[in-house]
Amino acid sequence: MSRAFVKEDGNDLAPLPDLPIPDHPNYVTPRGLAALQTRLRDTQSRLATLRARPDRLDKLPEAAAERDIRYLEARLRSAQVIDPARQPLTAVAFGLRVTVAEGSGQTATYEITGEDEADAPLGRIAPHSPLARALMGAEPGDTVTWRRPTGPLELEILKIEPPDDPQP
Template sequence: MSRAFVREDAPDAAPQLPDLPVSAHPNHVTPAGLAQLHARLAAAQEELARLRARADRLDKLPEASAERDIRYLQARIAGAIPLDPASQPRDRVAFGAEVTVRDETGRATVYAIVGEDEADAAHRKIAPHSPLAQALIGAGIGDLVDWPRPAGAVTLEIVAIRYPN
């Protein structure tokens, strides 16, 4: 049959949404981050089941969006590289660390280096490839590191390193 005679705007035709971009960086995850990915996948699957159970399914876009989210989460889980913070060196900043730093004004701040999907700037959780994490990784207590920022570099002193259990 010729494609010219296929009706693609039929009510049962689901729209095809492009996949969400997957980062080119290795997908290092903490145990908590991997658990969050699994929880997000379960929630997305429940949402898709709820959408498919609707009596009125004329609008297929929400279903297509949920399917896209599921594909993304499955890809993130499949590519996950779990790193146990307990296996990291205690005297150096590495993935999974909670790092207390003091800036030039004396203000102390705690940052956690977590996986990309866990990163949340509002809660000071940073991805390992962020400029701040790159400045911190490998440093030890008492070291000074320069954090390159668009507003200008800031020198930070490493005050404490902790790895949550």
Template sequence: MSRAFVNEDAGIDRPDLPELPLSPHPNYVTPRGLADLRARLEARLADLAALRAREERLDKLPEAAAERDIRWLEARLASAILVDPAAQDLSGVAFGLAVTVADEDGRETVYEITGEDEADAALGRIAPYSPLARALIGAQVGDEVVWKRPAGDLTLEVVAIGLPGGQPGA
């Protein structure tokens, strides 16, 4: 057989993939965020099992990626600090709560301060270490806060504080 057809890397079980970065911040999670992390872990475990059940397993990269994702999810779950929004005092903006703010033109927007892993700007979910969340945390209804943005500072008035999804207060 010609040397051109010999795979010299055939004995390598795991391609070198960089580990996914872990946040240096405390890993606060809401019950929804914790459930989502668990569901994502279960899905990746199922993916890995399916990859290992393949007849043709010459390409180890998908398995290595799944294993790396599983390590990251397990680390996030191990460091999770559960905060129940229903246990929060609604007198001030805090982790897990929804806050309605009005900008200088009177337009109202609702933001929910969530864990980093469930933050999604399109859904109005912001991480607790974001500039907007840092400006809002601790504010009370009627307070004005300044959101320091690259596009310029924006003054927001806190209009309402409540539980996410319009749930009644504690």
């Protein structure tokens, strides 16, 4: 068999490119900070397990874990914790939940959270999203316009409240 296509030294796997880090501030809630710390510990543990494998021919999972650790460490270094409990409930702000009504009368509740804890099915939106930008600073009774790709939507602010589970 020809050795032309066989790599003799399997140790030269270049690190995977870093995950992109957004330019804007990294606001996090205490819950979001705890989640990032947990993700980092879990990823470090996964990397240790990968490195302990007897058969380490495939180094890609290790490289992916190392990349994820670099990302999580960068996110933790740049984290600016904002405690929702310290936010007044007079206007929509980071960390708070806001209930809105569309013109049709349908209601929805959103919580403005850090980017890394945003989760649309849970109603958690990032502060730099178009919806969050439309809501920020609005007070109960105000109407805001959410500029969506499908067209603008008018939303009436019904109530502002602290999150259900603000702490980790």
